[in-house]
Amino acid sequence: DYVIVNGEYIKRSEAKVDIEDRGYQFGDGVYEVIRVYNGKMFTASEHLERLIESGKKIGMEIPYTVSELKQLLVELITKNQLVLGTLYMQVTRGTSPRNHAFPAADVRPNLVVYSKEVGRPIENMQQGVKVILNEDIRWLLCDIKSLNLLGNLMAKQKAVEAGCFEAIQHRDGIVTEGSLSNISIIKDGKVITHPADNLILNGITRQKVLGICRNNDIPFAETTFTLEDLKNADEIFLSGTTVEVTPIIEIEGKKVGAGTVGPLTKKLQILFEGEIE
Ligand code: PDD
Incomplete structure (x- = not known):
């Protein structure tokens, strides 16, 4: 399967997270889980809007619009031929030497998305x-x-x-x-x-x-x-x-x-x- 790391599609086995990614180190980030039924995302806009809102609420500007994110996700579903499952996406405040204070504005948030086949409950x-x-x-x-x-x-x-x-x-x-x-x-x-x-x-x-x-x-x-x-x-x-x-x-x-x-x-x-x- 492919995963998305900062806008690039790569093989999951090739995806890497730095040990000083702020999500890994502090849980400093936000996430969403989106359902996929019949190869289509369910309530995608609502989830993506909430993701951006969650980012705002922690003082983090997510460097993608809802429609850019949607395009990225649609492409991932196609690449992975996902029919029934979930997309997990998270955005962390980026990679920077450990410091409780937020990093400088030039540190870009890290986006990761992957898909999973899951049946309905x-x-x-x-x-x-x-x-x-x-x-x-x-x-x-x-x-x-x-x-x-x-x-x-x-x-x-x-x-x-x-x-x-x-x-x-x-x-x-x-x-x-x-x-x-x-x-x-x-x-x-x-x-x-x-x-x-x-x-x-x-x-x-x-x-x-x-x-x-x-x-x-x-x-x-x-x-x-x-x-x-x-x-x-x-x-x-x-x-x-x-x-x-x-x-x-x-x-x-x-x-x-x-x-x-x-x-x-x-x-x-x-x-x-x-x-x-
Ligand atoms: N959880 N409340 C909490 C604490 C949650 O973590 C979730 C979702 C919900 C339901 O939200 P929604 O209808 O938007 O999925 C309520 C996701 C699925 C998870 O953490 O896996």
Whole structure:
């Protein structure tokens, strides 16, 4: 397979990262994961705009426009003959002698992109997943898709060790998001999800699902909800590029609703599937 390093297509085995790349050394950079269905990127513009926004939020100017990035990615999909999978892309603040302060303006950010074949998460979507609860110990700029993922990794690992798929994080009794996905609850026919503020990543899938609600007269609200609300929810689902719309059927051993995939979650899954070309 080919990968992209700073605009060049090279073989993966030939790609190199300097030991003083700031992403490698500090996690000083931002990233995106884009889904590819039928050889086409799903919601590419939204992801690429967020990448550039994430860069801005950490004071890093990404030296590509959305359309330049799109062209690069389309070419990679073609070169790798990718049909169903993901693109991972990251931009770091560049290579420079280790120094906490940002490097001089002439240090260019480093862009890396690679593709991976991945099937859709059919089993999880059909059967639902189990989750644990975990205190949200992350920093207060979770809206940035930062390479610094230690808080998320530790949460996910805890879930895996408990035989669960995701860790649902909460801060001061308020449910925020998973380690790699957003979470919504359904109560009395209404979809409720944390507002898009600094405490969560404003997922592209989350936004897509809310758009589906809007277009299909499904009541929804972007308001905070508590651990108590979570326990009393009729249905709960995760959303994200890799999980699509995945139902949660059990929280720390306690069943959600009837412990099966609920009707509104099912409906959202079908409507989401309809968005995929
Ligand atoms: N994760 N919240 C967090 C913390 C995430 O890492 C992600 C995505 C989401 C969902 O965002 P979106 O719908 O835009 O994919 C929410 C990616 C897929 C990852 O880190 O692999």
